[in-house]
Amino acid sequence: MRKPLIAGNWKMYKTPKESLAFLEGFLPLIEGHTRDEIVLFPTMSSLGYVIDAAQGTNVRAGAQNMHWLNEGPYTSQTSPTMLVSIGCRHVLLGHSELRLYFNETYERVNLKLKAAINHGITPIVCVGELLAEREDLQTEETLRSQIRTALRNISPTEARRLVIAYEPIWAIGTGSTATPEVAAEAHTFIRHELAQCCGQQIADNTRILYGGSVKPENIASLMAQPEIDGALVGGASLVPTTFAQIVHYA
Ligand code: PEP
Numbered sequence: 001m002r003k004p005l006i007a008g009n010w011k012m013y014k015t016p017k018e019s020l021a022f023l024e025g026f027l028p029l030i031e032g033h034t035r036d037e038i039v040l041f042p043t044m045s046s047l048g049y050v051i052d053a054a055q056g057t058n059v060r061a062g063a064q065n066m067h068w069l070n071e072g073p074y075t076s077q078t079s080p081t082m083l084v085s086i087g088c089r090h091v092l093l094g095h096s097e098l099r100l101y102f103n104e105t106y107e108r109v110n111l112k113l114k115a116a117i118n119h120g121i122t123p124i125v126c127v128g129e130l131l132a133e134r135e136d137l138q139t140e141e142t143l144r145s146q147i148r149t150a151l152r153n154i155s156p157t158e159a160r161r162l163v164i165a166y167e168p169i170w171a172i173g174t175g176s177t178a179t180p181e182v183a184a185e186a187h188t189f190i191r192h193e194l195a196q197c198c199g200q201q202i203a204d205n206t207r208i209l210y211g212g213s214v215k216p217e218n219i220a221s222l223m224a225q226p227e228i229d230g231a232l233v234g235g236a237s238l239v240p241t242t243f244a245q246i247v248h249y250a
Contacts, residue, residue, distance in 0.1 A: 171212025
């Protein structure tokens with residue numbers, strides 16, 4: 001059984017005060033909800049506050065990125081040991097906004113993935129094609145290359161806690177969601193690639209989330225697809241009532 005995971009990526013929004021105000025509104029709305037795992041990804045400046053405020057609830061909080069080393073002369077970076085020290089157990093890796101604007105590569109995602117696994121942090125590795133790649137019928141080739149590079153030298157045992165987020169870049173922040181069928185087709189392909197890299201058992205157990213303009217109006221039809229194990233939600237995760245509606249999809 002793959003327990004569904006609904007994650008909220010807050011990108012570069014919300015001060016610590018605003019993050020805590022979100023929780024105040026959100027926690028009562030999802031109290032006792034155990035069907036899905038719920039993880040928020042605030043900015044680094046809010047992360048410790050959110051982790052502390054969510055203690056003892058059904059909500060977890062993770063980092064939007066991290067370095068793969070424990071310390072060093074890397075201005076602006078946060079290490080896995082630093083995340084663990086504040087109780088952080090989830091990290092987003094390879095988000096398309098990092099790939100597009102900050103030159104993130106899947107070689108680095110691979111190093112970060114290994115580090116996350118070694119530190120007991122659950123990694124959510126983002127993959128997804130550009131619109132031009134989809135139009136050129138290159139979607140599968142792109143996904144294959146992203147997955148194979150990210151998972152290089154990761155053993156099946158190490159891949160046990162891996163989560164993948166399929167986020168077609170043309171659907172992120174654009175309002176145009178992939179249809180449930182298009183998303184499910186990509187998820188099936190990703191699971192097939194996971195089986196090639198890590199074996200069928202890992203592929204069968206790995207949660208694959210869909211991300212890209214998920215809203216209360218489309219979450220139910222996406223989650224009705226057996227291949228879709230949850231969602232990574234950007235814009236619609238910023239408002240407590242909207243995100244709670246997504247968590248409570250029928
Ligand atoms: C995201 O940031 O991962 C995302 C999917 O954004 P949005 O839901 O706003 O498209």
